[in-house]
Amino acid sequence: MLEDKNEQRTSIAKLGEFGLIKRLTDHVKLTHKSTIKGVGDDAAVLEFNKKQVLVSTDLLIEGVHFDLSYMPLKHLGYKAVMVNLSDIYAMNGTATQITVSLAISNRFSLEAIEELYAGIHLACATYNVDLVGGDTSSSNTGLLISITALGEVEKKDVVYRNGAQANDLLVVSGDLGAAYLGLQVLEREKQVFKANPNAQPELDNYTYLVERQLKPEARKDIPKLLKELDVKPTAMIDISDGLSSEIIHICQQSNTGCNLFEDKIPLDPQVIATCEEFNIDSTTVALSGGEDYELLFTIDASDYPKIKANPNLTVIGHLTEQNEGMHLVTRANQKIELTAQGWNAMLRG
Amino acid sequence: MLEDKNEQRTSIAKLGEFGLIKRLTDHVKLTHKSTIKGVGDDAAVLEFNKKQVLVSTDLLIEGVHFDLSYMPLKHLGYKAVMVNLSDIYAMNGTATQITVSLAISNRFSLEAIEELYAGIHLACATYNVDLVGGDTSSSNTGLLISITALGEVEKKDVVYRNGAQANDLLVVSGDLGAAYLGLQVLEREKQVFKANPNAQPELDNYTYLVERQLKPEARKDIPKLLKELDVKPTAMIDISDGLSSEIIHICQQSNTGCNLFEDKIPLDPQVIATCEEFNIDSTTVALSGGEDYELLFTIDASDYPKIKANPNLTVIGHLTEQNEGMHLVTRANQKIELTAQGWNAMLRG
Numbered sequence: 088m089l090e091d092k093n094e095q096r097t098s099i100a101k102l103g104e105f106g107l108i109k110r111l112t113d114h115v116k117l118t119h120k121s122t123i124k125g126v127g128d129d130a131a132v133l134e135f136n137k138k139q140v141l142v143s144t145d146l147l148i149e150g151v152h153f154d155l156s157y158m159p160l161k162h163l164g165y166k167a168v169m170v171n172l173s174d175i176y177a178m179n180g181t182a183t184q185i186t187v188s189l190a191i192s193n194r195f196s197l198e199a200i201e202e203l204y205a206g207i208h209l210a211c212a213t214y215n216v217d218l219v220g221g222d223t224s225s226s227n228t229g230l231l232i233s234i235t236a237l238g239e240v241e242k243k244d245v246v247y248r249n250g251a252q253a254n255d256l257l258v259v260s261g262d263l264g265a266a267y268l269g270l271q272v273l274e275r276e277k278q279v280f281k282a283n284p285n286a287q288p289e290l291d292n293y294t295y296l297v298e299r300q301l302k303p304e305a306r307k308d309i310p311k312l313l314k315e316l317d318v319k320p321t322a323m324i325d326i327s328d329g330l331s332s333e334i335i336h337i338c339q340q341s342n343t344g345c346n347l348f349e350d351k352i353p354l355d356p357q358v359i360a361t362c363e364e365f366n367i368d369s370t371t372v373a374l375s376g377g378e379d380y381e382l383l384f385t386i387d388a389s390d391y392p393k394i395k396a397n398p399n400l401t402v403i404g405h406l407t408e409q410n411e412g413m414h415l416v417t418r419a420n421q422k423i424e425l426t427a428q429g430w431n432a433m434l435r436g
Numbered sequence: 437m438l439e440d441k442n443e444q445r446t447s448i449a450k451l452g453e454f455g456l457i458k459r460l461t462d463h464v465k466l467t468h469k470s471t472i473k474g475v476g477d478d479a480a481v482l483e484f485n486k487k488q489v490l491v492s493t494d495l496l497i498e499g500v501h502f503d504l505s506y507m508p509l510k511h512l513g514y515k516a517v518m519v520n521l522s523d524i525y526a527m528n529g530t531a532t533q534i535t536v537s538l539a540i541s542n543r544f545s546l547e548a549i550e551e552l553y554a555g556i557h558l559a560c561a562t563y564n565v566d567l568v569g570g571d572t573s574s575s576n577t578g579l580l581i582s583i584t585a586l587g588e589v590e591k592k593d594v595v596y597r598n599g600a601q602a603n604d605l606l607v608v609s610g611d612l613g614a615a616y617l618g619l620q621v622l623e624r625e626k627q628v629f630k631a632n633p634n635a636q637p638e639l640d641n642y643t644y645l646v647e648r649q650l651k652p653e654a655r656k657d658i659p660k661l662l663k664e665l666d667v668k669p670t671a672m673i674d675i676s677d678g679l680s681s682e683i684i685h686i687c688q689q690s691n692t693g694c695n696l697f698e699d700k701i702p703l704d705p706q707v708i709a710t711c712e713e714f715n716i717d718s719t720t721v722a723l724s725g726g727e728d729y730e731l732l733f734t735i736d737a738s739d740y741p742k743i744k745a746n747p748n749l750t751v752i753g754h755l756t757e758q759n760e761g762m763h764l765v766t767r768a769n770q771k772i773e774l775t776a777q778g779w780n781a782m783l784r785g
Contacts, residue, residue, distance in 0.1 A: 123488060127689070128597050129526035129674055130492035130587065135484060139472060143479035144535045144584060146573045151539075177478035186493045188582055190500075224495045226580075233537055233582035235493060238479065248477050325478055340476070 097197035099225075107223055110197070111204045115211075115218050119183050121239060122217045131219035133184060133237065139245055141238035143174035149229035157273040160199055162301045163232075164206025170327070171236035172214055173305040173380045177325035178247075180240035180310065184219045185211065188233040190226035203232075214307055244310075244319065251322035251341035251385040257404040258320075258394065260309050260381045262353040263330055264369060267376025268361050269293065269300030295357045303380045309399070316393045320384035331374040332427035333383050335413060341385075344407040347425060349417045351403040374415070374425075446546035448574075456572055459546070460553045464560075464567050468532050470588060471566045480568035482533060482586065488594055490587035492523035498578035506622040509548055511650045512581075513555025519676070520585035521563055522654040522729045526674035527596075529589035529659065533568045534560065537582040539575035552581075563656055593659075593668065600671035600690035600734040606753040607669075607743065609658050609730045611702040612679055613718060616725025617710050618642065618649030644706045652729045658748070662733075665742045669733035680723040681776035682732050683753075684762060690734075693756040696774060698766045700752040723764070723774075 099107055112126045124132040133140075147153060147167050155163070168185060175182040187207060191200060211218050216236075276288045290297055306325075313320065322341055324333045330352070338345050352373045362369040385406060386394065394400050404416075413425040448456055461475045473481040482489075496502060496516050504512070517534060524531040536556060540549060560567050565585075625637045639646055655674075662669065671690055673682045679701070687694050701722045711718040734755060735743065743749050753765075762774040 124596065129523040129672075130490040130529070130585075132527065132589075132594055133489040133491060134591070135489060137485065140482040140484060140489060141479040142482060142533070142535060142569060142584075142586065144537050144569055144571055144582075146537045146539055146571045146582065148539055148573055148575055150576045151574055174478040178481065180479070184491070186491060186584060188493050188495045190495055190497055190580060220491060220493055222493055222495045224497055225500055226497055227499045228577045231539060231575075231580060233493075233495065235491070235535060235584040236479075237491065240481075242483070245481055247473065323478075 095198055099191060099195065099197050099200065100193070102197060104223055107197070107200070108221070111200065112218065115208070117217045117219070118215060119217050121183050122219055125217060125219040126221070131184065131186070133219070135239050138239040139242050141175050141178050141180045141240060142235065143171055144233065144235040145170050145174070147232040149231065154277075155230070157277055158301060160202040161206035161209070164203040165210045166301070166303055167232045167234055168207055168210035168214070168216070169303050169305045169380060171234045172216065172307065173325040173327065175236050175238035176306055176310055177323050177382055178238070178240060179244050179313070179320065179323060180238040182214060182216050182236055182238045182307070184217045184237040186220040186235045187218060188222040190224045190231040192226045192229055195230060214305070246320045246323040246384070248322050248324050248337050249340035251337050251343055251406050253343055253406050253408045254388055255321050255385040255406045256388055256391060256402050257334065257345060257347065257383070257385055257406065258400050258402050259326070259330070259353065259383050260306050260399055261379070262355045262358070263326070263379050263381065264358045264372035264376045265296045265299035265355050266303060266378035267372055268358055268365070269296035269298070270378070271365060272296055272361070273300060293357065293361060295355055296361060300378065303378065305380055306382045309382045312397070312399060316397070318386055318390045318393050320386055323382060323384035326379045326381045326383050327377060329375040329377040330383065331425050335425060335427045337383070337385065338406070338413050341406070342409050344409050344411040345404055345413050345425070346407060347404040347415050349415055351401060353401040353403075444547055448540060448544065448546050448549065449542070451546060453572055456546070456549070457570070460549065461567060464557070466566045466568070467564060468566050470532050471568055474566060474568040475570070480533065480535070482568070484588050487588040488591050490524050490527050490529045490589060491584065492520055493582065493584040494519050494523070496581040498580065503626075504579070506626055507650060509551040510555035510558070513552040514559045515650070515652055516581045516583055517556055517559035517563070517565070518652050518654045518729060520583045521565065521656065522674040522676065524585050524587035525655055525659055526672050526731055527587070527589060528593050528662070528669065528672060529587040531563060531565050531585055531587045531656070533566045533586040535568060535584045536570040538570070538572045539580040540572065541575045541578055544579060563654065595669045595672040595733070597671050597673050597686050598689035600686050600692055600755050602692055602755050602757045603737055604670050604734040604755045605737055605740060605751050606683065606694060606696065606732070606734055606755060607749050607751050608675070608679070608702065608732050609655050609748055610728070611704045611707065612675065612728050612730065613707045613721035613725045614645045614648035614704055615652060615727035616721055617707055617714070618645035618647070619727070620714060621645055621710070622649060642706065642710060644704055645710060649727065652727065654729055655731045658731045661746070661748060665746070667735055667739045667742050669735055672731060672733035675728045675730045675732050676726060678724040678726040679732065680774050684774060684776045686732070686734065687755070687762050690755070691758050693758050693760040694753055694762050694774070695756060696753040696764050698764055700750060702750040702752075
């Protein structure tokens, strides 16, 4: 479960900052026609012509957002890119470029940072995104990754959080809660490993959960699918903090209420089985788990026929007038006020 | 000399991430017509029409890039923005937007972070730049600031590092070495303060040096001035690491050599006086000190009459064929090979 200890350890100090950047980015191929100049000058130069430009940025910090005792560096690099691209897709755009800044403590070797970059490069290749700049620095403790993603979108296609209206349908891509449970499984195995370093991790029953935690995929396909289905969402957001908190963002910014139906929330069978095993409520996990990187959006009710047969999309509720409030309608048909407890609150609770 | 200890201390944990971002950015006014949507959605939305877009990013890390025992938080916020804008001006562009990501340890109160943001907002207002996004996170140790700056430039105006040619003139804005000496003065006062906490700092003779270190100004005026003078540089870079390292970047990327004349390097009288007092060679300070955030550029020799009378600009040498090498021509008319020792090397040496 622990990352492979690389035999070779080259000190980063020996290379220096310019040497390190050159080594990590020398073979980068630029594929977007909007990328005029990437790494190697004071700034990257891009050209979007008449398209609007999307910019989003996220920090990932060791000990806060990730634990290297079960997160392999290559996966971490991949995930760090996903977290950022997800925000661009949530605007209904196409991700085009990223910049990557790293703060690295001296416990990381060149080989370790190359592993991290292997994940970043793989994400860029898979999602057709150009790595165009960044900064590296030493850090006194741990590893920090700061990524800024850029994207493009036709002016008429951009989707904000604030465009939803009463009676719009609430739709989610994929399924929810698996990434959070994957983290719980990995945390449990870490404790087992600490108690007995010879123990082999038992992950066979949790492959989907662990994959959702360690190698999430941003939903690049959804803006494309919606275009093909001729559906423009009225509002959209990505699910990073948990379903309830994201629904509340849309409702508050759109001045609406909502009814979310518990029995409609899409859950993978492994999520249901593992919730039973761990004795956790699966709805709580979906509402507050976070890190799903699915897209949550609202559509006009008249667009329902266009999406209803699609296996990627699930209607989970509808919006209401603001004064009706934001509610979860349980399987027992009870209405409970929706609160944004989020990940940390749940862990404490 | 130490920052004021604020009477009021509000815990950031109490506000939460969304509360903190709202508090720090609620009053932000967006002034650029290229800014369609700032903070508050998954991504900022920008519109540059036919202009090219410049993107640059820099990390500032406590204990590596700054020391809060003599750097007031407001100045730090201001400087963090300057460091990034400087890269945009070095492309001959106009800075238009920034995103700001912070990692904050629990020793910082809300009031402290508001001080930091006061500096960021002041820089944005002074330089006409919109704050359009960011991320905040807790950190296990210290403070980290990651800023990405965006800018715009007409395609015909963009200046890279690689366009210089033999016989071009080497030109620098402002004067060099003061920021590095300012740091030395502040370090000395810190040691005095440690030995005797009642000692008052003696900074009267070093006001310019300390200001250059604590409140540098990016040269927004230079691209504008060059346009007015009808001069397009053939190559340009900002001086963050020291003059020699930046000259070498231009020469290497442009495949040229150079002669830099020691007696032409612009030095402020305080730099000369303080170098004498500290018994340091002023040329070494200018070559390797760094953090000047002046612009270094090359122009075609035929443009010399347009710039020669300008008090902001100094011709410090000229480019040569690559096989002639990169040299400093001393006051004694000796040719010494130019090396990029940089800041750290000088401190060790």
